[in-house]
Amino acid sequence: MTAFPTVAAFKTTLATLPEADRQARAAxxxxxxxxxxxxxxxxxxxxxxxxxxxxxxxxxPRIERGRAVIFAGNHGVVARGVSAFPAEVTAQMVANFAAGGAAINALAAAAGLDLSVVPLDLDRPTIDFTTGPAMSVEECLAALSAGAAAVGDADLLVLGEMGIGNTTPAAALAAASFGGAPADWIGPGTGVDAQGLSRKEGAVADGLALHRDHLTSAFEILRRLGGREIAAMAGAVLAARTKGVPVILDGFIGTAAVAPLAMTNPAITDHVLAGHCSAEPGHIRLLDRLGLRPILSLDMRLGEGSGAAVAVQVIRSAIAAHDGMATFAEAGVATA
Known part of the structure; x- marks a missing residue:
């Protein structure tokens, strides 16, 4: 699976998820x-x-082709004052990734991960979801397909994002998928003040009200309330499942990308690990709803896949112990 040419193809893939290899698990x-x-x-x-x-x-198991992929997109809802930073910072940070100067560059290297960055039409922000669907059907399919294509031949996939204002659509996705009031899901993101929080809450409430009658499927939730980078992460998770590639989620936005998928088919999280629990208030609630237990809790809230990349070092330790330890028979150690 490298693309989602139609909504039907997306729905079929989500409905027919392959399972883990039981014999390998048992061994x-x-x-x-x-x-x-x-x-x-x-x-x-x-x-x-x-x-x-x-x-x-x-x-x-091995990690021989571990990959971190960072998707970047811009959001029309930023015009409502929901972020402490202007939208142009998204492209500036993408340039920083390319120059090797961001946190994820250092952390991916430390974790032995190849890093790729996928900017998605940064000069065309999504529509403000309080005024209409964030994306057209075609735009959402293109974003999902970009995510699917990025999986490549990875044997472990870390997903991250960059998108000024994207904690607001993430909160909307969580609320649409699992219910609750907007206040249950919003948080300070990059550091908005009390007035900014109020604007975020209002934006989520307005978006949910506008689209309420259409939030009946994973695809419609993603395209109406999400963003290109969020849909791309959802597409990557789904494509990774078809290839049997384990996925490490990062923070609130990456986890919110999975929420609409899990609303439709809860088994989507069976091949996913939560790298960490971020300091964004809604993240722990969302992890709980998805049945995911974070590997780390370090009060991180950067995004970029940074927490998930740090968690890969723990995952490598798990593999090292599993592969490198001697058995009782090999070591000549009595078992009783």
Whole structure:
């Protein structure tokens, strides 16, 4: 799956999700039981290794082609004063990524990840979703397809985003997918004050009211309330599932991209790990609704895939222990 040419193709893919390799999971679990340690003593590291084995289809998983992909898009709703920064910062940060000067450049390198940045029509912000659908059908399909194409031959995928104002559509997506008042999902984002928070709450409320009768499918929620970079992350998650590629989500916006998919098919999160829990207030609530337990909690709120990239170092530790430890038999250690 490298593209979503039609809405029907998107819906069919979401409805027919492949499962993990049960035999590989079982083999990895047996190996964990034979390693020189008390059962369960490495905690979640054991769970992560078994998770990766199931999706990579091998008893001893590897990260040989780990990839971080950052999608960038601009949002018309920024005109409502929902961000502490102007929209032109999106393109400026994309240039910073290209020059190697951003946090994600350093963190991806430390985690041994290839990094690619995909700007999506930065000179054409989405429509302000309080006045109409953020994207046309064709624009949303193009964004979903851009995400799908970015998966490539990765064996582990970290997803990140850059888009000034995008915590506002993320809050709208969460509310449309799982209910609750706008105030339950909004937060300071890049640092808006109390008046900015009020404007965010109003924008989410107005968008939900305008589109209420149409928020009945994952596709319509994404195209009416989302943004290009958010739809691209959703497309990447869905395409990764078809290829059996484990996905590491970053913060609130990346997690919100999955929310409409999970509303339709909760099994979409079976191949996903939450890299961290960000400081954005709605993120922990959204992770809970998705049944995702974050690997890290470091009070990060940058975006860019930064928290997920840091979590990859923990994931590599899980793989190292799973692959490199001796079994009781190999070490000549008694089991009883």
């Amino acid at each position: 990895a679990a047996r190996r964990q039981g034979q390693l020189t340690k008390p059962p369960g003593s490495l905690g979640r590291l054991e769970d992560i290794a078994i998770f990766l084995a199931g999706w990579q289809g091998i008893e001893r």
